[in-house]
Amino acid sequence: MAALVDLPVSIEHIGSTAIPGLAAKPIIDIDIVMQEHTAFDTIKDRLATIGYNHHGNQGIPGREVFKRAPTAAVQEVLDGVAHHLYVCPANSEELQRHLRFRDYLLTHEDARIQYEQLKYAIAEEVNQDRKQYAALKEIKATVFITDILEKAGLNKL
Numbered sequence: 678m679a680a681l682v683d684l685p686v687s688i689e690h691i692g693s694t695a696i697p698g699l700a701a702k703p704i705i706d707i708d709i710v711m712q713e714h715t716a717f718d719t720i721k722d723r724l725a726t727i728g729y730n731h732h733g734n735q736g737i738p739g740r741e742v743f744k745r746a747p748t749a750a751v752q753e754v755l756d757g758v759a760h761h762l763y764v765c766p767a768n769s770e771e772l773q774r775h776l777r778f779r780d781y782l783l784t785h786e787d788a789r790i791q792y793e794q795l796k797y798a799i800a801e802e803v804n805q806d807r808k809q810y811a812a813l814k815e816i817k818a819t820v821f822i823t824d825i826l827e828k829a830g831l832n833k834l
Contacts, residue, residue, distance in 0.1 A: 678709075680723040685712035691775040692761075693796075696782045700793050702807065705760040708740075708775055710767050717741070720764055728755065729762065739769030777829040778822060788825055795821055 678688065692706030693699050711717060721731050721741075728749025732742040743762040745755065765772035782789045799817055803809035 678727075680727045681709065681720065684716055684719060684723070686710060686716070686720065687712070689772075689776060691779050695779050696789060699782065699789055700796055703759055705758060706775075707760055707762050708772060709762070709764045710772060711764060712767050717764065717766075724762075724764075728752065737771055739771035740765050773831060774826060777831050778825055781825050781829040788828075792818075792821060792825075 687710045689708040689710055690705065691708050692704075693701030694703075694705050709720065711720060721743075724731070724743050728746050729743040730746045732744055734740055735742050741764040743764065749755075765775075782792060795818055796814070799813050800810055803813055
């Protein structure tokens with residue numbers, strides 16, 4: 678992302694689309710990882726210059742949400758691919774949750790298959806309604822995700 682090129686950040690592809698072969702909604706989840714938390718205001722200002730508004734942490738500490746402004750000039754790359762954009766400090770627990778869950782599913786096919794089956798069951802239960810899917814997934818997938826995070830060593834942080 679050119680707007681952040683000279684800042685101490687890295688970019689991580691997270692979520693289901695980051696797992697080859699895993700069923701996923703066509704939405705890419707992206708974490709911008711801040712190496713220094715003090716850079717947040719600069720990151721926020723730079724993202725604003727390319728049409729992103731800051732929406733706070735939406736109840737999840739260690740993860741700041743950014744969304745394309747409805748009035749932003751249309752940009753082929755930024756508007757051509759549906760995505761969720763987050764900014765996380767490198768030491769945030771939420772970032773570690775994202776990375777550990779992704780990495781565990783990348784290296785454990787049995788867990789990936791179980792997660793996919795759970796996602797399909799939830800999608801079927803809500804008749805493919807995305808909003809209902811997100812709400813029900815929050816309830817039904819929490820135990821599975823917590824178990825994976827424990828297996829991935831998150832409880833050792």
